[in-house]
Amino acid sequence: MRTTSFITRARRPLAILAALALPLAATACSDDTEATQAESVTISDQWIKATDKDMTGVFGKLTNTSGEEVTLVGGKTGVAGRVEVHEMAMNADGTMAMRQVDGGLKIPAGDTADLEPGGNHIMLMDLKGPILAGEAITVTLRFGDGSQKDLVADARDFRGANEEYAPGHGSGGSNDG
Amino acid sequence: MTDDDRDHRERGKRGRGPALSRRSLIAGVAGAAGLGVGATAIARSADSAGASVHGGDVIEFYGEHQAGVTTPPTAHVNYIGFDLAADSERQAREALAGILRVWTEDAARLTRGAPALADSEPELARVPARLTVTVGLGPGSFTRTGLEGRRPRWLHPLPAYPIDRLDERRWPQTDLLLQICSDDPITVAHATRVLTSNVAGRIRLRWVQRGFRNARGSQDEKVTMRNLMGQVDGTVNLGPGDFDTLVWDDGGEQPWFAGGTSMVLRRIAMDLDRWQELDPASQELTVGRRLSDGAPLSGGGEHDDPDFDKLVDGLPAIPASSHIARARHRTPAEQFLRRGYNYDDPPEPGPDGVLPISNSGLLFAAYQRDVDTQFAPVQARLAEHDALNEWTTPIGSGVYAILPGARRGQVLGQSLLA
Numbered sequence: 032m033r034t035t036s037f038i039t040r041a042r043r044p045l046a047i048l049a050a051l052a053l054p055l056a057a058t059a060c061s062d063d064t065e066a067t068q069a070e071s072v073t074i075s076d077q078w079i080k081a082t083d084k085d086m087t088g089v090f091g092k093l094t095n096t097s098g099e100e101v102t103l104v105g106g107k108t109g110v111a112g113r114v115e116v117h118e119m120a121m122n123a124d125g126t127m128a129m130r131q132v133d134g135g136l137k138i139p140a141g142d143t144a145d146l147e148p149g150g151n152h153i154m155l156m157d158l159k160g161p162i163l164a165g166e167a168i169t170v171t172l173r174f175g176d177g178s179q180k181d182l183v184a185d186a187r188d189f190r191g192a193n194e195e196y197a198p199g200h201g202s203g204g205s206n207d208g
Numbered sequence: 209m210t211d212d213d214r215d216h217r218e219r220g221k222r223g224r225g226p227a228l229s230r231r232s233l234i235a236g237v238a239g240a241a242g243l244g245v246g247a248t249a250i251a252r253s254a255d256s257a258g259a260s261v262h263g264g265d266v267i268e269f270y271g272e273h274q275a276g277v278t279t280p281p282t283a284h285v286n287y288i289g290f291d292l293a294a295d296s297e298r299q300a301r302e303a304l305a306g307i308l309r310v311w312t313e314d315a316a317r318l319t320r321g322a323p324a325l326a327d328s329e330p331e332l333a334r335v336p337a338r339l340t341v342t343v344g345l346g347p348g349s350f351t352r353t354g355l356e357g358r359r360p361r362w363l364h365p366l367p368a369y370p371i372d373r374l375d376e377r378r379w380p381q382t383d384l385l386l387q388i389c390s391d392d393p394i395t396v397a398h399a400t401r402v403l404t405s406n407v408a409g410r411i412r413l414r415w416v417q418r419g420f421r422n423a424r425g426s427q428d429e430k431v432t433m434r435n436l437m438g439q440v441d442g443t444v445n446l447g448p449g450d451f452d453t454l455v456w457d458d459g460g461e462q463p464w465f466a467g468g469t470s471m472v473l474r475r476i477a478m479d480l481d482r483w484q485e486l487d488p489a490s491q492e493l494t495v496g497r498r499l500s501d502g503a504p505l506s507g508g509g510e511h512d513d514p515d516f517d518k519l520v521d522g523l524p525a526i527p528a529s530s531h532i533a534r535a536r537h538r539t540p541a542e543q544f545l546r547r548g549y550n551y552d553d554p555p556e557p558g559p560d561g562v563l564p565i566s567n568s569g570l571l572f573a574a575y576q577r578d579v580d581t582q583f584a585p586v587q588a589r590l591a592e593h594d595a596l597n598e599w600t601t602p603i604g605s606g607v608y609a610i611l612p613g614a615r616r617g618q619v620l621g622q623s624l625l626a
Contacts, residue, residue, distance in 0.1 A: 165306015187326040
């Protein structure tokens with residue numbers, strides 16, 4: 032048995048990464064070998080809500096390890112007709128609803144985007160069938176420079192994330208790529 | 209060695225807390241030898257204040273074996289029995305694979321004090337308090353999934369013993385078992401909730417059996433637990449030197465199972481009302497041990513070997529029908545690791561609506577390489593005759609294959625489903 036004392040994980044490693052990233056990025060630019068946005072992003076804590084409805088959410092953390100802003104603009108998956116990047120916003124009547132993020136989700140240099148129920152998230156629309164707990168779902172994320180990265184998430188049963196969808200906002204989704 | 213020296217030595221060994229001694233406290237706080245008692249009390253309280261916060265203690269989840277078997281038993285447990293929710297062999301197999309993926313990830317997180325994924329109460333994950341999550345498979349996980357050829361030979365219901373009064377509806381054998389242990393009952397409740405609700409659509413919950421041992425820190429962990437009949441319970445047990453030969457499977461029969469073990473979970477109700485009718489001397493003769501310290505009635509201390517040949521006034525000091533005489537292993541193979549917990553649940557109303565005084569007993573958990581050769585002979589002997597049977601009744605029984613451990617990056621059951 033190994034007994035250790037648990038220490039709350041701070042975001043220190045990120046700060047270090049961000050500090051290192053600036054000179055590295057500068058060097059990379061001069062060499063013309065700058066990483067793509069997809070290569071700059073690490074994915075962690077990802078999961079997808081199991082459902083028998085026609086849409087569901089993907090959640091997790093996207094960390095931009097580069098010195099430049101990256102933008103998540105959309106994606107594609109075999110299990111759904113469309114992949115959209117959503118945010119929660121207030122309607123005119125004061126209620127909250129989700130809608131597509133105009134111009135995609137921007138992640139500043141060295142920052143982490145938390146995709147979570149009630150906040151920003153990736154939405155799978157027009158699901159082709161139910162998603163059951165424990166199923167591993169692959170979503171190919173697409174970034175502002177056209178680069179792509181696979182996100183693999185295990186489905187979990189979850190009662191939340193039932194936000195009302197307010198279509199008509201944003202630029203209209205598509206299963207692009 | 210004086211008390212002061214010992215104080216210094218103990219503190220030095222632990223390498224924590226301020227280097228106070230009774231002498232410095234007496235000199236600095238009380239200032240007079242006559243107030244030494246009070247000063248000692250302060251020193252103790254300062255000491256226990258430093259040592260009594262254990263919530264950050266972590267037991268590693270990943271490894272060759274699952275935690276929760278040979279790791280120290282914590283204060284609280286939930287044993288949770290599930291069946292797979294599936295209509296076909298293919299569905300059952302997919303459900304099993306999916307459940308094990310989710311449980312591995314979430315258990316690894318929770319046991320290190322991090323929230324599970326889809327954890328709607330992440331704040332409750334901050335205090336692992338030696339949380340362990342241990343996953344076992346019942347026979348149904350093999351027969352319902354088309355994996356019958358990989359079922360360990362001993363994974364079947366125990367024989368029907370004459371002492372059994374099993375409530376198959378309330379405490380049935382299940383397809384899956386989660387054993388969740390922690391020193392903090394809030395942590396146990398949270399882990400139970402998250403691990404269950406995250407796969408809710410894939411399972412049918414059959415039962416939760418809640419148990420407890422002594423609170424962490426109320427006595428030295430080396431002290432043997434008492435059951436609710438007041439007996440020192442668990443004196444004869446396996447030690448670390450026995451685990452590789454008697455607990456952990458070597459993969460000889462089912463290569464995928466190397467590093468796993470078996471678990472027998474028996475819910476044993478105690479009739480505390482009728483036990484109370486027995487005078488203490490008779491209670492001791494029933495068990496074969498002294499109530500005060502657990503020493504065998506043949507003499508010595510708790511951990512001295514019982515002398516079953518010793519006579520007192522021409523009669524055996526330890527009756528041949530006593531619990532320890534019947535339970536004693538007859539061959540070296542008849543040994544297993546015991547890691548039981550007490551239960552003391554709210555009494556259930558009888559037919560007249562009136563509640564009995566108590567609903568107590570033991571959640572007897574035994575771990576061994578082979579149920580048939582190690583556990584079953586002893587249980588058969590006890591079922592045939594054991595003076596204690598008069599006051600104890602098995603009402604639930606299950607056998608589980610405790611999966612081999614997962615290394616970092618692996619999933620529990622990976623070798624089974626590969």
